[in-house]
Amino acid sequence: MIKFLDLHKINERQRPEIDAAVKRVLDSGWYLLGKENEQFSKDFARYCGVKHVIPVANGLDALRLIVKAYGFGPGDEIIVPANTYIATVLAVSDNGCTPVLVEPDIATYNINPDLIEAAITPRTKAIMVVHLYGQAVEMEKIRILAEKYNLKIIEDAAQAHGAVWQGRKTGNLGDAAGFSFYPGKNLGALGDAGAVTTNDDELAAKIEALRNYGSKVKYQNLYQGLNSRMDELQAAVLDVKLPLLDKDNNRRREIADYYLKNITNPKIILPQAKYREGHVFHVFVVRTEERERFQNYLSENGIQTVIHYPVPPHKQPAYKELNNLNLPITEKIHREIISLPISQVMTDEEIKQVIEVVNAWK
Numbered sequence: 001m002i003k004f005l006d007l008h009k010i011n012e013r014q015r016p017e018i019d020a021a022v023k024r025v026l027d028s029g030w031y032l033l034g035k036e037n038e039q040f041s042k043d044f045a046r047y048c049g050v051k052h053v054i055p056v057a058n059g060l061d062a063l064r065l066i067v068k069a070y071g072f073g074p075g076d077e078i079i080v081p082a083n084t085y086i087a088t089v090l091a092v093s094d095n096g097c098t099p100v101l102v103e104p105d106i107a108t109y110n111i112n113p114d115l116i117e118a119a120i121t122p123r124t125k126a127i128m129v130v131h132l133y134g135q136a137v138e139m140e141k142i143r144i145l146a147e148k149y150n151l152k153i154i155e156d157a158a159q160a161h162g163a164v165w166q167g168r169k170t171g172n173l174g175d176a177a178g179f180s181f182y183p184g185k186n187l188g189a190l191g192d193a194g195a196v197t198t199n200d201d202e203l204a205a206k207i208e209a210l211r212n213y214g215s216k217v218k219y220q221n222l223y224q225g226l227n228s229r230m231d232e233l234q235a236a237v238l239d240v241k242l243p244l245l246d247k248d249n250n251r252r253r254e255i256a257d258y259y260l261k262n263i264t265n266p267k268i269i270l271p272q273a274k275y276r277e278g279h280v281f282h283v284f285v286v287r288t289e290e291r292e293r294f295q296n297y298l299s300e301n302g303i304q305t306v307i308h309y310p311v312p313p314h315k316q317p318a319y320k321e322l323n324n325l326n327l328p329i330t331e332k333i334h335r336e337i338i339s340l341p342i343s344q345v346m347t348d349e350e351i352k353q354v355i356e357v358v359n360a361w362k
């Protein structure tokens with residue numbers, strides 16, 4: 001069987017280094033807010049080209065903390081893509097802000113910049129873009145709007161570590177960004193972890209305190225914060241894995257190229273990578289009107305697939321107040337998409353097999 005994602009195989013490639021990092025932390029007797037966090041912050045900041053990296057407990061917290069640090073709350077609106085993972089919307093509503101959902105561009109699946117201005121009101125405070133499926137959002141029009149209406153740009157970069165737009169990496173395309181290092185992400189920890197990136201000194205200092213009970217000096221609380229620190233263990237493991245990220249992303253692009261060139265089944269709509277460095281193919285999402293039948297067929301032929309995602313945020317029971325929104329493009333996408341296996345450890349043989357099976361579907 002071809003697995004959708006083989007995390008064991010991914011981490012096994014660096015087993016001795018990971019073992020040594022885990023041992024180092026265990027031996028140190030220091031498990032939170034220490035040298036490993038410091039080192040990973042420095043290295044990930046250099047990688048993204050940003051001034052500050054604040055490690056936190058997970059990607060949702062990274063986004064929640066950015067919204068909180070800006071002081072956005074009840075009565076404030078934040079524009080988010082309708083086509084996203086629920087975490088983007090949760091980060092907004094968890095702070096008491098109102099998420100304003102904007103339809104995607106069907107070509108990229110990312111927020112459609114041409115539809116944003118109509119969604120801006122006097123209460124709008126920020127635009128939260130999501131580099132969905134690994135493809136960097138094209139920022140020109142969004143930047144112009146942010147300037148015109150004095151809005152912050154927050155990036156949800158949870159799926160797009162290393163994706164580039166106009167020579168700059170995600171995490172460095174707005175005012176602040178949230179990353180996730182959930183095990184299945186392009187850069188994944190051995191459990192939950194996340195980070196905020198920003199070039200804003202004041203925001204960085206505030207988030208650093210907010211994620212640690214609102215405290216800079218032990219037992220002195222500047223803000224009503226939360227507990228959202230990254231374990232030293234996870235920081236140590238991430239620092240071992242970071243040097244492979246570009247190579248891994250390139251392998252994903254190579255697999256995507258094979259798929260794009262060789263999948264010729266007319267029933268399958270392939271994704272579009274607008275330019276090579278802009279997409280790190282966190283997932284390879286195709287569309288078909290007969291999604292269920294296609295998924296069953298692939299499964300019967302030994303190919304594991306996942307749907308990212310089967311139900312859009314505005315149709316979730318958790319968001320009753322959004323259930324009646326009319327978002328036909330988002331709904332069409334959610335009805336038709338399916339993600340084929342793609343990862344840095346897939347073999348050429350497996351890739352060929354996926355292509356053959358997909359092309360043989362009638």
Ligand SMILES: *Cc1c(COP(=O)(O)O)cnc(C)c1O
Pocket residue numbers: 058059060061084085087088130156158159179180181182192193194
């Ligand atoms: C994974 C993900 C998140 C949340 O990250 P966690 O670490 O799981 O909290 C946020 N946004 C998007 C788009 C994601 O894919």
